[in-house]
Amino acid sequence: MQNRSRLSLFFILATLAGLVVACTRDPNVRKQEFFQSGTRFYAKGEYREALIQFANAVRIDPKFEQAHYELAQCDMKMGQWRAAYEELSRAVQLQPADLKAQTDLGGLYLLARQFKKAQAQAQLVLAKDPKNIDAMTLMANSEAALSDIDGSLSEMQRAVQADPARGQSYMDLGILQLDAKQVNGAEESFKKAVELDPKSVPAIMALGRFYVQERRWSEAEQEFQRGMSVAPKNPAPRSALAAAYAYQGNLSQAEQVLEDAKKAMPDDPNAYRMLALFYLSTGQADKALAEFSSLAKDHPKDIVVLRSYAQLLIQRNRVDEAAKVDGEILKQDPKDSGGLVLEAELDEAHQNSGSAITTLQGLLQGDPDNATAHYFLGVAFAMSGQSDRAEGEWRQAVRLQPTMVDAQRQLAKVAVQKNDADLLAQSAAQLIRLEPSSPEGYVYQAQAELGRKEVAAAETDLKKAIQAAPRSSLGYTALGRLRQAQKKDAEAQKLYEQAIKLNPNDAGALEGIVSLDLAANKTELALQDVQGQIAKAPNNGAYYVMLAQLYFRNHNVAQGEDAAEKAVQLNKQNIAAYLLLGEAQTAQGSSASAAATYQQAIQANPKNYIPYFYLAEAEDTLGNWQKAQTLYQQVLQLQPDWGPAQNNLAYLLIEHKQDLNVALSLAQSARRAMPQAAGTADTLGCAYYQKGLYQLALDTLQEAAKEGPKDPTIHYHLALAYQQVGDRQLAKTEFERTLTLDPNFKDASQVRQALAQLSKS
DSSP states (O other), rough: OOHHHHHHHHHHHHHHHHHHHHHHHHHHHHHHHHHHHHHHHHTOOOHHHHHHHHHHHHHOOTHHHHHHHHHHHHHTTTOHHHHHHHHHHHHHHHTTHHHHHHHHHHHHHTTTTOOOHHHHHEEEEEHTTTOOOOOOHHHHHHHHHHHHHHHHHHHHHHHHHHHHTTTTHHHHHHHHHHHHHHHHHHHHHHHHHHHHHOOHHHHHHHHHHHHTTTOHHHHHHHHHHHHHHOTTOOOOHHHHHHHHHHHTTTTHHHHHHHHHHHHHHOOHHHHHHHHHHHHHHTOOOOHHHHHHHHHHHHHHTTTHHHHHHHHHHHTTTOOOHHHHHHHHHHOOTTTTTHHHHHHHHHHHTTHHHHHHHHHHHHHHOOTOOOHHHHHEEEEEHHHTOOOHHHHHHHHHHHOTTTHHHHHHHHHHHHHHHHHHHHHHHHHHHHHHOOOOOEOOOEHHHHHHHHHHHHHHHHHHHHHHHHHHHOOOOOHHHHHHHHHTTTTTTHHHHHHHHHHHHHHHHHHHHHHHHHHHHHHTHHHHHHHHHHHHHHHHHHHHHHHHHHHHHHHHHHTHHHHOOOOOOHHHHHTTTTTTHHHHHHHHHHHOOOOOHHHHHHHHHHHHHHTOHHHHHHHHHHHHTTTHHHHHHHHHHHHHHHHHTTTHHHHHHHHHHHHHOOOOOHHHHHHHHHHHHHHTOOHHHHHHHHHHHTTTTTHHHHHHHHHHHHHHHHOHHHHHHHHHHHHHTTHHHHHHHHHHHHHHHTOTTTHHHHHHHHHHHHHHH
């Protein structure tokens, strides 16, 4: 009996074990386990881990709508907006009645500036649930974005009335009222939000930020102090208080607040990183570097800190140290996208754009929505001379992440280079929205307005730049340029002086001062101004470039050479310094030294086509025309349609009787690129002449002579053309003019021989 009992027990246990195994293999059970695990990770703020678990649930059941929705929430927390859009779209497709998902989808449309679609989503939800407050808020924000201010405020008031005890609605109403310039109403709304929930940190913060915007500093400080009291372990109120102090110029008080936050919350990344980020945002680069170095030692597993530290090291050109830090990141996670982007940055720092492009393109194959990778791929393309592809990557970066300031800044620079006022206005508007306390966006917006001749608007924006950042030199310098253009030199002078007082390294301000000196024929004063500023900022290579230019202006070539050489020593990437140094060496009769200087410039800046061009000219002067030909070809590889290189290469081919068809094609392209330049007409005329097309040559060389009436070479070529078409008298006139312009003309003997023959007949 006992044996049978034991046997029965064995079978019972075995059966139960089988049931457990069967249950764990049940797809419905497994997907719920993954879902619950994802929920736990999400609650702890571990969004990447949560995303993996929700993705596992979806892999088991592709129609698991809740998991798709939670995946979207993770994607939004991580800034992966396209992925979030795809997951929310799938969620509402599977469950159209999920109004929360429908509303969130509308929020993504709003973020993507697709305001009509956002409005349509709000209408869809409200049609099913007229009292849905989130949908009302979405509708209000959509209408505000579409410039329907009255409709927006009315809709938000309706949301408040639907649930008068909901503080968030009052906060949203306050924001809209601020946009509508209803300052008193906004203050009342923010106060009401705090009154409804006195311990709500978001409500307290909203009221405090309102006071900051209104420059009511003591009240702002009081609110942020209240937030710190309510939530002593929440970094947000401390961060806001520090920012308020910084806005007032009280950097030491701001620093103390953030040091206290670091001590109070030593294990909270959002707290212990704040001091380092403060140093970065206030331009205290040395302190930022030291703080990130300390954080990297104290928190070696914090990849965010390691990335920031490595980027600072790269900016300081300490690339070997940065490579070690990046190695630690990739050791923790070989597929970490930030680490791979840093690897590409290091390649870029070594001028190895090709390797950077390969790394980033590989990363984007697996992670096409990585906005940071698109941004740095744009940088790599720019370094390799592929400006159009660079612009495309930066546009993709801001499409994926509209808040990416660096990409918006690069697009603004592209717009300036292309003289594209519309693109500049778009990028400037984004920069202002993202960094309203930075002067940069206002300055770019003013540039766009000046391009459209909107001077009054530009002046207003430049004043806003100064108001936003009164301790930054940028706004003063830009307004100084405007005043100078308006012939208000005294005002311009004061603005430039204020700028350079704030920032002794502001080359734009010193350039403005020097230009005012020169306009008043005060060359010696300009020299004194530059020398005086160098004494205050001795490591500014741009100042030595200005000094060299002034010495050249005074015909002090030797001193100009010394200044240019110092500029090169200070900044190996300063192309202008190399060119000035080469110019000084050429002026002193040393083309070989100039060639060596241009070669150094190429080694330091291998992707910049300018030094190749100057080296080609130097080699041609030295009689090394084959080297010059190769160098001009390299210029055109880097900058395919650059007229000066096309023209010079064409002339070389003609002069040395190389491929005339290629020479003619290059000369025609150069002429199209530079239609007013006498040199391009001369080269094209010579190409026609060598091809035996004498009438075309004559017509073109006549144009050249009109554009360059004092160039003896052009008149010599024109004389030869007249000779070929049989106009002996005009040929004689042009030969004589050649010698009159330059009695020591290099082909003077041939000119005299031609004149002798013409005189005989």
